[in-house]
Amino acid sequence: MSALDLTKHFSGDLRRLTTTIGVAIAFFGLLLLAIIAYAGWSANETATERERTLVENALNESIARALNEQKSVAWWDDPITKITDEAIDLEFTDANFGVFLTETYGHDEVYILNAEDHPLYGFANAGRLEPSAFERRRPVLEALIAEIRRGDRSRLRTRPDMFSESKGHYRVLTGVQVARWGGHIVSVDGLPAVVAGMTIVPNIDASLLKGTPNLLLSITNIDEAFISEIGRSLLLPDLALTPQETKGDGVISEAFVGDDGIPAGFLSWTTRRPGHVLLTIILPLVAFGVIATGGLSSTILRRLRRASEELAQREAQARHEAKHDALSGLPNRVHMVDKIDSFLQGRLLETHDNRAVAAYLDVDRFKDVNDTLGHHAGDQLIKLVARRLMECLRPNDFLARFGGDEFVILCAPAGAETSSALADRVSQAFALPFAINGQNIRVTASVGIAVAPDNGVTADELMRHADIALYEAKDRGRDRAVLFSDEMARQVERRRAIELDLRAAIDTDMLCLNYQPIVSSHSGEIVGLEALLRWRHPVHGDMSPADFIPIAENAGLLPSLGEWVLSHAMADCRRWPHLEVSVNLSPVQFRHVDLETTLRKLIAEYGVEPSRFVLEITEGVLLEATEHTNLTLDALRSLGFRTALDDFGTGYSSLAYLCNFKFDKIKIDRSFVRRISRVDISRTIVQSVVSIGRGLGMDIVAEGVETEFEAMMMTKLGCTELQGYYFSRPISADQMTQLLRTFQPKRPASAPAAVRAATTS
Secondary structure (H helix, E strand, O other): OOHHHHHHHHHHHHHHHHHHHHHHHHHHHHHHHHHHHHHHHHHHHHHHHHHHHHHHHHHHHHHHHHHHHHHHHHEOOHHHHHEOOOOEOHHHHHHHHHHHHHHHOOOOEEEEEOOOOOEEEEEEOOEEEOHHHHHHOHHHHHHHHHHHHHOOOOOOOOOOOHHHHHOOOHHHHHOOOOOOEEEEEEEEOOEEEEEEEEEOEOOOOHHHOOOOOOEEEEEEEOOHHHHHHHHHHOOOOOOEEEOOOOOOOOEEEEEEEOOOOOEEEEEEEEOOOOOHHHHHHHHHHHHHHHHHHOOOHHHHHHHHHHHHHHHHHHHHHHHHHHOEOOOOOOEOHHHHHHHHHHHHHHHHHHOOOOEEEEEEEEEOOHHHHHHHHOHHHHHHHHHHHHHHHHHHOOOOOEEEEEEOOEEEEEEEEEOOOHHHHHHHHHHHHOOOOEEEOOEEEOOOEEEEEEEEOOOOOOHHHHHHHHHHHHHHHHHOOOOOEEEOOHHHHHHHHHHHHHHHHHHHHHHOOOOEEEEEEEEEOOOOOEEEEEEEEEEEEOOOEEEOHHHHHHHHHHOOOHHHHHHHHHHHHHHHHHHOOOOEEEEEEOHHHHHHOOHHHHHHHHHHHHOOOHHHEEEEEOHHHHHOOOHHHHHHHHHHHHHOOEEEEEEEOOOOOOOHHHHHOOOOEEEEOHHHHHOOOOOHHHHHHHHHHHHHHHHOOOEEEEOOOOOHHHHHHHHHOOOOEEOOOOOOOOEEHHHHHHHHHHOOOOOOOOOOHHHHHHHHO
């Protein structure tokens, strides 16, 4: 091809490119104009919405301001002694409540009610009112009074409690005294008004307050001056409250409805229009610029070339980032899998003497570091762990971060001793503490190791088996390295199969509840039953809850399993209307389930009386007691359920639990019952628990009673109820109904000599 032909060919290509660019410029120019037009319109809309929010916030702040003004006189020792049902210091009350609030802060009406919400004092129009004058305002203020006194928020629209943010420093001054308050905008005599109230409580000497505190109420009319003040503060000079909707260019007129649902007119103002400049000035200028840009094709071509080069650089960076972890800078999961597959499919298969070792590493209790020191500290720890591991590995070893606190090490090729040597090097990496934010943090790691080709010939197989070994290392107590074996895989498959069967058993109602009687130590009669979960597996036969409950917990099945038990216990309890039924609650139900909602639903579904149920809680719930746990326990009691502290005496059980948490019952663990005749310390502990529990008004249940001697012994020590094989094994609901018909009370008439000797020794 000649130079001319080359020139023509290039010119043609350039012409086509220029045409393409021209079309692109026209398209994107129009798109840009559309974006600017939309931006102008959107800016106007955003400004209007922001003004609406500011007005609403200003109204909310006016309520908080009224409460803060009340607080200056209501949280004070003097009103407690000078304003009582028996006598009122009117001079003091006028000066510090009536005159102060109306003249200093502009409140229009001020009232003080006693503990029974009868009026003690009133002030309005620069003069004192007869207390009975409050009765004409009672219908308007009744809902506010109910909210403050009883927490009833159903009658007025809820507003943000901005006042709470400013009262934090009063917590020390008020001690254990709890102040209550409330504020709303309601219609008073057909006009909107800010109504606010709070209890009058001491701020120094909490003992001054006896019984229910008096209540301070005030009314501040939302008039023209009130609205004008809001307008000035928001830079909305023409903000006004009008009876009719206002029309006009740029005028916003919003319906003003009080918290009581009564319309109070319209709030109107002229909105700012920040997008006006965009629409009237910027848009025409940009349109001109778009047209002018069409003639600058050569400049655009250069920009395209530069953009192409930048794109190539970004693509290279993206490829790097796709295979590397941003935090640690290590290769990521994708890169590691490629590395393993590349080795296994190439060198390993060709040279059978070479092996590969994959170690799956997890930092033990990494979540605790995040929870206690913060996520920034956790990120720092990940970086330090990555650095330590890189320093202790061989030059040919490959380290990757799989995410979170998980790392994978590939040693390829590897010899016979590589696994143990790698475990030692990892242990050395974690031997010294890590310095984070000036603190020395000591952490350990669990490691699962798999060897190719023995444990897999693909990356998926090798990593899956290393993960199984890691699970086993954590199950054995963490801070160790475990080499994968086929038995581990079989155990995982067994657990997985049991998990699937358990899911099916819950869905198809193949589980069952057995019941064990609880007997009164005084009458020998059955006074209650404990519901115990049982499962007859189609392959493994009768499975102990100790076998399948841990599997259910790991699989996240405990919430549905716990609801299944509660549901069937409530259904069965209708057979024995004279007995209470005990049901165990797991810690998972407290931490991850809305237990209160579940119980409310079941109560409504089965129509049962909550007081017939004893919800048994293990110390695991209290050991990690949080605000959520305390709120849940309070909710259970408010619903009417009784509660019991189960298996007391095991683990980290503390007598402090009995004082800090209110239970109806304490269940003494069977290990103490079995040792009661031969271990003095067991008897001493039981006596202490019984003494404290009975002193706090709790019943004491002895679990695992298997002999008459144990029954008499626990009765002698003061236990109120007994439970165990001595009375009956756990049996089905039908068998329990039959047992109740034939049961003969087992009440020890008197303690034999052996019991008397044991309790006095």
